Amino acid sequence: MNRAIAIALLLAVGGLSIAVAAGRQDEERVVEVEQLEDNLYVLRGGGGNSAAFVTGGGVVLVDTKMPGWGQPLLDKIAELTSQPVSTIINTHTHFDHVGGNVEFPAAVEVVTHANTERLMQEWNDISGLNFAGENVFAASNGRGMPTRTFTDRLTLGSGADQVDLYHFGRGHTGGDAWVVFPALRYAHTGDMFAGKGMPLLDANNGGSGVDFPGTLRNAHRTLTAVDTYITGHSTQMAPDDLAEFADYVSEFVDAVRAARQAGRSVEEFAASWTPSARFSGYDAATEQRLQANAQIIYDELP
Numbered sequence: 379m380n381r382a383i384a385i386a387l388l389l390a391v392g393g394l395s396i397a398v399a400a401g402r403q404d405e406e407r408v409v410e411v412e413q414l415e416d417n418l419y420v421l422r423g424g425g426g427n428s429a430a431f432v433t434g435g436g437v438v439l440v441d442t443k444m445p446g447w448g449q450p451l452l453d454k455i456a457e458l459t460s461q462p463v464s465t466i467i468n469t470h471t472h473f474d475h476v477g478g479n480v481e482f483p484a485a486v487e488v489v490t491h492a493n494t495e496r497l498m499q500e501w502n503d504i505s506g507l508n509f510a511g512e513n514v515f516a517a518s519n520g521r522g523m524p525t526r527t528f529t530d531r532l533t534l535g536s537g538a539d540q541v542d543l544y545h546f547g548r549g550h551t552g553g554d555a556w557v558v559f560p561a562l563r564y565a566h567t568g569d570m571f572a573g574k575g576m577p578l579l580d581a582n583n584g585g586s587g588v589d590f591p592g593t594l595r596n597a598h599r600t601l602t603a604v605d606t607y608i609t610g611h612s613t614q615m616a617p618d619d620l621a622e623f624a625d626y627v628s629e630f631v632d633a634v635r636a637a638r639q640a641g642r643s644v645e646e647f648a649a650s651w652t653p654s655a656r657f658s659g660y661d662a663a664t665e666q667r668l669q670a671n672a673q674i675i676y677d678e679l680p
């Protein structure tokens with residue numbers, strides 16, 4: 379696959395920021411810092427949003443962006459704190475969230491959902507894109523792969539340093555982790571909430587359209603002590619935004635279900651679907667994304 383096509387596909391994964399970053403792949407890789415609290419930062423550029431949580435035992439880093447962005451992340455974090463990165467948490471298997479893992483020291487603990495460990499080994503093509511991105515792990519001899527996994531919930535550290543990992547069910551993939559910093563009342567959603575727009579359903583990697591709204595509502599219902607969500611690719615969001623996004627995905631899934639019951643093709647559905655007025659501020663979904671998602675939901679329904 380040539381670079382231009384790869385970049386066009388990247389744009390479909392997470393949004394414009396990825397395409398911009400990919401376009402300057404051979405140039406300087408700039409990690410942009412947004413400080414949220416004394417010891418919590420969002421690091422933007424080069425793929426999914428990373429979060430750096432500085433604890434007494436080292437930096438807990440959520441997601442490592444695309445391949446080649448691990449060292450720029452390390453360099454930027456070194457400007458923010460003298461603490462080394464002790465732990466990487468990957469929210470899910472996609473290349474724009476795990477790609478930098480191999481560039482960190484081998485002693486760094488890498489924590490993921492158990493399904494994500496398996497998916498990182500399988501490195502399946504992403505649904506709707508028919509490619510998986512560069513598999514940096516194929517050449518790393520296991521470096522950067524998960525060293526610790528969880529299934530439902532896992533707590534790391536305690537007190538001000540505590541990090542809680544949750545899996546609320548299938549959605550974007552089959553191994554999405556929600557990462558909560560309880561002392562600060564923040565959480566990182568990964569691409570379960572990439573931003574206000576049509577999510578990518580990666581059925582090849584265990585994702586589900588039918589389950590997606592329920593998973594979002596499970597998270598919203600459970601995380602009552604979170605005030606601010608760091609999203610996969612957008613700005614920070616409030617709990618009300620998460621609830622609204624669950625409604626948006628639910629409305630979409632219901633519309634797909636109704637179209638299937640009416641005997642319409644996914645092409646017919648995608649050409650005509652628009653969200654209701656309360657979602658007018660959401661990014662418009664491409665017809666390609668609508669078709670791919672509708673097909674996945676058609677295939678899931680009995």
Ligand SMILES: [Zn+2]
Nearest residue numbers: 470472550569
């Ligand atoms: Zn993703």
